[in-house]
Structures are given as C-alpha cells and as structure tokens.
Amino acid sequence: MLSWQQAEGRRHAYDGVFSLRPGESFVALCGAEVTVARSDVLELGGHWLDATCWACDAVWRDRERIPCFTGGVP
Numbered sequence: 001m002l003s004w005q006q007a008e009g010r011r012h013a014y015d016g017v018f019s020l021r022p023g024e025s026f027v028a029l030c031g032a033e034v035t036v037a038r039s040d041v042l043e044l045g046g047h048w049l050d051a052t053c054w055a056c057d058a059v060w061r062d063r064e065r066i067p068c069f070t071g072g073v074p
C-alpha cells in the first residue's frame with residue numbers, strides 16, 4: 001500500500017500507510033530522503049500546494065500497473 005506525502009517542496013510517494021509527523025524523514029519511491037515539515041501535514045493545517053514528484057508517480061504507476069499519463073493519446 002502506497003501513500004503520498006508532501007515534503008521539501010514536492011509531493012512524494014512512499015511505501016506504507018502510516019502517517020508521518022513534522023520532523024520525520026522518509027525515503028520516497030524516487031529514492032530521495034526527505035523530511036516532513038508542519039506545513040506539509042494536512043491534519044495540522046498544512047496545504048498540499050507543491051507539485052507532484054513525477055519520479056515517484058512513475059514508480060507508483062509501475063507498482064500498481066496504472067498506465068502512464070499520455071495526455072489523451074491512446
């Protein structure tokens with residue numbers, strides 16, 4: 001089971017359903033180790049305004065067998 005978490009300016013994905021708290025680090029699917037800030041946690045009033053990490057998105061799609069986004073071209 002995979003989850004998304006915003007951290008260090010990108011929305012990364014990670015393997016797990018546990019929730020991350022401010023100050024905690026995790027290794028994202030893209031291989032980056034990032035630390036969660038208070039403003040990255042929705043339950044603490046944060047907003048997910050950062051861009052998706054496309055490297056994480058690609059790994060997620062590969063694991064879940066979701067086709068890559070093709071921009072409407074089949």
Ligand SMILES: [Zn+2]
Nearest residue numbers: 012030053056
């Ligand atoms: Zn990532």
